[in-house]
Amino acid sequence: MIQASTQRSVGVSLEGSGRARRGWLASLATRVAVLFGVSVLVFCVLHAAPGDPSLSVGLAIGEDGRVVGDAARARFRAEHLLDAPLWRQYFHYLGPFDLSPRGHPWFGGSGERDFGGLLCLDFGREFQRPDVAVADELARRLAVTVPLTLVAILLAYGLAVPLGVACARRRGSFFDRATSTLLLALFSVPAYWAALVAMVIFGARGLGWLPMLGLHDKNAAELGPWASAVDLGRHALLPVAVMTYGALAYVARQTRAAMVEALESDCVRAARSRGLEERRVVWRHAFSNAVFPLLTLVGSVLPALVGGSVLVESIFELPGVGRYAYEGFLQRDYNVVMATTLVSAALTLVGLWVSDVLYAWFDPRLRRA
Amino acid sequence: MTHDADILLSVRDLAVWFDTPRGPARAVDGVGFELSAGERIALLGESGSGKTVTAQALLGLVDRPGRIVSGSIRWRGRELVGLDAREYRRIRGREIALVFQDPPAALNPVLSIGEQLTEAPRTHLGLSAASARDRAASLLGELGFEEGGRWLERFPHQLSGGQRQRAALAQALICDPALVLADEPTTALDPTLVFTVIELLRRRAREQGTAVLWITHDLRVARSIAERAVVLYAGRVVERGELAELARAPRHPYTRALFDARLEAAIRGRALAAPVGTSGDPTDWPSGCRFRRRCAFADDHCATWTPELVGDARHAIACHHPLEEPRA
Numbered sequence: 001m002i003q004a005s006t007q008r009s010v011g012v013s014l015e016g017s018g019r020a021r022r023g024w025l026a027s028l029a030t031r032v033a034v035l036f037g038v039s040v041l042v043f044c045v046l047h048a049a050p051g052d053p054s055l056s057v058g059l060a061i062g063e064d065g066r067v068v069g070d071a072a073r074a075r076f077r078a079e080h081l082l083d084a085p086l087w088r089q090y091f092h093y094l095g096p097f098d099l100s101p102r103g104h105p106w107f108g109g110s111g112e113r114d115f116g117g118l119l120c121l122d123f124g125r126e127f128q129r130p131d132v133a134v135a136d137e138l139a140r141r142l143a144v145t146v147p148l149t150l151v152a153i154l155l156a157y158g159l160a161v162p163l164g165v166a167c168a169r170r171r172g173s174f175f176d177r178a179t180s181t182l183l184l185a186l187f188s189v190p191a192y193w194a195a196l197v198a199m200v201i202f203g204a205r206g207l208g209w210l211p212m213l214g215l216h217d218k219n220a221a222e223l224g225p226w227a228s229a230v231d232l233g234r235h236a237l238l239p240v241a242v243m244t245y246g247a248l249a250y251v252a253r254q255t256r257a258a259m260v261e262a263l264e265s266d267c268v269r270a271a272r273s274r275g276l277e278e279r280r281v282v283w284r285h286a287f288s289n290a291v292f293p294l295l296t297l298v299g300s301v302l303p304a305l306v307g308g309s310v311l312v313e314s315i316f317e318l319p320g321v322g323r324y325a326y327e328g329f330l331q332r333d334y335n336v337v338m339a340t341t342l343v344s345a346a347l348t349l350v351g352l353w354v355s356d357v358l359y360a361w362f363d364p365r366l367r368r369a
Numbered sequence: 370m371t372h373d374a375d376i377l378l379s380v381r382d383l384a385v386w387f388d389t390p391r392g393p394a395r396a397v398d399g400v401g402f403e404l405s406a407g408e409r410i411a412l413l414g415e416s417g418s419g420k421t422v423t424a425q426a427l428l429g430l431v432d433r434p435g436r437i438v439s440g441s442i443r444w445r446g447r448e449l450v451g452l453d454a455r456e457y458r459r460i461r462g463r464e465i466a467l468v469f470q471d472p473p474a475a476l477n478p479v480l481s482i483g484e485q486l487t488e489a490p491r492t493h494l495g496l497s498a499a500s501a502r503d504r505a506a507s508l509l510g511e512l513g514f515e516e517g518g519r520w521l522e523r524f525p526h527q528l529s530g531g532q533r534q535r536a537a538l539a540q541a542l543i544c545d546p547a548l549v550l551a552d553e554p555t556t557a558l559d560p561t562l563v564f565t566v567i568e569l570l571r572r573r574a575r576e577q578g579t580a581v582l583w584i585t586h587d588l589r590v591a592r593s594i595a596e597r598a599v600v601l602y603a604g605r606v607v608e609r610g611e612l613a614e615l616a617r618a619p620r621h622p623y624t625r626a627l628f629d630a631r632l633e634a635a636i637r638g639r640a641l642a643a644p645v646g647t648s649g650d651p652t653d654w655p656s657g658c659r660f661r662r663r664c665a666f667a668d669d670h671c672a673t674w675t676p677e678l679v680g681d682a683r684h685a686i687a688c689h690h691p692l693e694e695p696r697a
Contacts, residue, residue: 172433270475273428274489274540275461278454288479363479364524 031349038345039118039338043090046334052082053127053332080127093338095119118342124335134339138321144215145313145320148236149305152243160248161294164255169282171260180256187249195242195315202238211235213317239316243309251297258290265289291362299355303348377548377580378404378427383440384604385419385426387651394651396422396435398604401678406547407578409570411585411595411612413627417648419604420584421470424550427582428467429457463493466546468554472537476525482536483521486543493544508539513565531559538566542573548580549573555590567594588628592616600624603648603659610684620684620691623660658689666690 054077076082081089081100092099095117103109103116116122123134163183167176203212215235216228223231262268263286271285310322317323321340328336360366383400386393397419404410412420425431427442429449442449444460452460461467469475477485486505490496496504502521509517512535525533541549549570555563571594573579583594591598591612598615600608600623608621619625649655649662658676661667671689678687 266469266471266474267477269430270467270469270537270540271477273430273461273467275458275463276488276492277458280488280492284480285477289477364481365478365526 027353031353034349035342035345039094039342040090042338042341043093043334044086046332046337047086047089049332051332053080053334054082055332091117093117093124093334095122123339126336127333128331134335137324137336138339138343141319141321141324144318145322146305148240148318148320149243149309151236152240153247153301153304155240155244156247156251157294160251161255163248164252165259165282165287167252167256168259168263171263176256180253183249183252186245187253189245191242191246191309192311192315194245195238195312198238198242199315210238212238215318239312239318242312251294254293254297255290258293259286262286262290288362292359295355295358295362298358299351300348302351302354303344305347375405376403377406377408377445378582379441379443380423380427381441381443383423383426383442384438385422385431385435386438388434388436389652391652393438395604395654396651397426398654399440400599400601400604400606401440402599402606402609403682404548404580404582406580407574408597409574409581409583409595411583411591411598412601413585413588413591413598413624414601415586415627415648417603417651418601420601421552423601424467424552424582424584427550428461428465430461459493462489462541462546463544464546465548465550466541466544468538468541468549468551470552470554472554473525473530473533475537475540476533478525480524481521482523482525482528486521486536486539489540489544505539505543508543509536512536512539512569531562534559534562535565538569545577546579548582551581551583551585553585553587555585555587563590570594586627588616600627603654604651605659606678606685606687607660608684608686608688609678610680610682610686614684618692620686620693621660621688622664622666622690622692625692658687 054073078101081092084092084099088099091097092103096115096119097104097107098109098113098116099107100113101109102112104114105111116124123138126132126134126137163179167179170176199212200206202210211234216231263282265286267289268281268286271281276285310326312318313320313323314326321343325337325340327333328340380403381401383397384395385397386395388394400419400423402410412423414420422431422435425435426437427449429452431437437450440450444464449457449460476482483502483505486508487496487498487501490501490504491498494501502518505521506518509520511517514520514532514535520528520532520536525536528536538554551570554566567590570579570581574581581594583591585591595612597610598612599606600615600621602623608615608619608624615624616628619628648659655662655672656675657673658664658667658671661671664671668690674689676687676689678685680686
């Protein structure tokens with residue numbers, strides 16, 4: 001996910017900063033409008049996809065041994081407005097009025113539940129498990145994805161930036177060429193393949209060093225705090241490694257390219273000709289000019305935090321957000337897919353805003369006079 | 370004549386080669402000159418003659434694939450070739466400063482003027498932040514910034530073009546270097562500023578004994594700043610001496626062509642006597658005299674024997690067929 005969303009060019013981001021200059025209120029309004037646009041679009045696409053949440057309803061076997069008839073499914077469809085026109089379904093989802101049969105009396109409901117929907121900050125309930133609020137489940141999933149992704153991102157940046165700078169400083173050396181080749185190879189390896197290979201090598205069938213699935217051992221509840229931390233670390237090691245390496249390779253290559261350019265610029269050569277310490281020349285003079293492509297990447301980090309990696313979470317059976325979205329889509333659980341997509345979209349916008357702010361922080365030319 | 374003790378910089382047989390797939394490019398190949406405190410020398414020559422590489426070599430900043438192959442650079446009697454990085458840093462900026470070809474490009478766009486002017490004095494002279502700022506402010510004042518201190522908070526993009534040029538000059542001069550290397554800075558400077566810069570450097574030469582090595586192909590600028598000149602051709606010194614003497618009676622055919630190529634000469638209706646063609650491929654210089662293929666006086670002797678630089682400090686020349694007559 002990090003890799004896929006890192007293609008935004010520097011030019012686009014500079015444009016974004018110009019937009020921010022019009023005032024934060026206007027830019028907030030723009031962003032809210034974008035979010036609504038996303039919600040309409042995703043809603044339409046989702047409903048255009050074949051199937052709907054009622055498919056798995058009514059397939060249960062009743063107590064009498066027969067398939068429970070269409071009655072249950074019809075009730076389910078009516079309750080969730082699945083046969084209503086699309087615009088009505090959307091406004092039911094958007095709120096603030098509940099348009100379902102149990103909804104607000106103005107719209108022909110029974111008045112059991114007058115308000116609801118997105119505008120009430122209500123993501124609704126899961127279709128298959130009506131007692132589970134999507135927001136609650138999302139929070140539980142975030143508690144898995146955010147720490148894992150955060151560690152992966154910090155690791156990726158923490159290793160990639162010094163590595164890229166070191167390569168740029170020794171450009172053309174054996175170290176640089178070997179590292180660049182290795183990074184290119186890493187970047188080219190698909191995450192799902194790497195995950196499977198890692199499982200084969202380290203899992204029970206291979207060396208048997210690490211547990212493969214889930215985040216905790218079966219007996220996690222009985223472990224002390226220290227042992228349980230070790231257990232968590234052993235479970236998280238491979239997923240984090242798989243989530244890290246692609247981003248690491250990408251960020252390191254970006255850093256190297258930007259630093260090579262910066263180190264050859266006149267102002268860096270001038271700084272060197274003034275006899276400044278090498279550390280100051282490299283980090284203060286060159287890196288402060290090379291940092292901008294990395295700031296652009298920061299904009300894509302936030303959505304990656306919640307999006308996680310659908311593939312990695314699925315392969316390692318981690319109960320994270322990416323897997324939640326995937327499961328939601330398989331079951332055509334509109335509420336789950338909408339919630340995960342919207343949170344992701346909102347964080348993308350926040351990420352862009354953060355990257356604009358960072359640009360202005362690092363580049364005095366973008367600050368207001 | 371200067372005593373040896375007064376000599377700041379002594380360059381002997383300096384050779385800087387760049388390794389290329391086609392063999393070494395001999396960009397600088399046996400350059401020598403001396404410079405005393407307060408002296409102003411022009412390093413003359415067309416593009417590709419090795420002027421800029423010479424300046425880089427003096428600062429120990431020849432980037433790979435370039436390397437100093439042989440020769441010696443003595444600064445106040447101390448050998449700089451092969452000096453370790455830490456020692457060399459103490460000389461750069463503090464003793465020998467470089468003014469870039471395009472001075473404003475030497476300013477870092479994301480750092481404040483104050484930071485860029487105070488970092489060198491803090492590193493080299495051990496000044497506190499406050500006294501480094503005072504020093505920067507007064508230098509900016511000297512360079513024509515009103516209320517110099519006011520400008521330290523600014524960033525390069527907030528300065529006008531002329532101000533950026535002066536700020537870049539301040540960067541080079543902030544530690545009061547004993548030698549300023551100016552790498553054709555006037556090609557990118559405002560004409561009015563050229564005069565200011567030259568005046569400033571002349572005054573520093575007079576008052577503080579700052580030596581200047583002015584790299585240029587512009588003879589008019591060279592004559593307004595320098596007393597002596599070293600004429601480079603294809604990485605070698607072809608003629609060296611007092612500038613007035615060189616201008617009056619250039620003896621190397623190349624020097625003469627260079628002086629005749631002045632625009633003024635063309636305006637006055639004389640035919641431009643610019644040397645035809647280019648100096649050639651630095652990986653494959655002509656044998657013998659490197660100028661021979663463009664020289665009207667060249668013969669077999671020139672193709673076989675490399676002319677040595679012969680003469681005294683006042684005027685030395687490397688040519689088998691020097692011009693005898695002062696030109697009309």
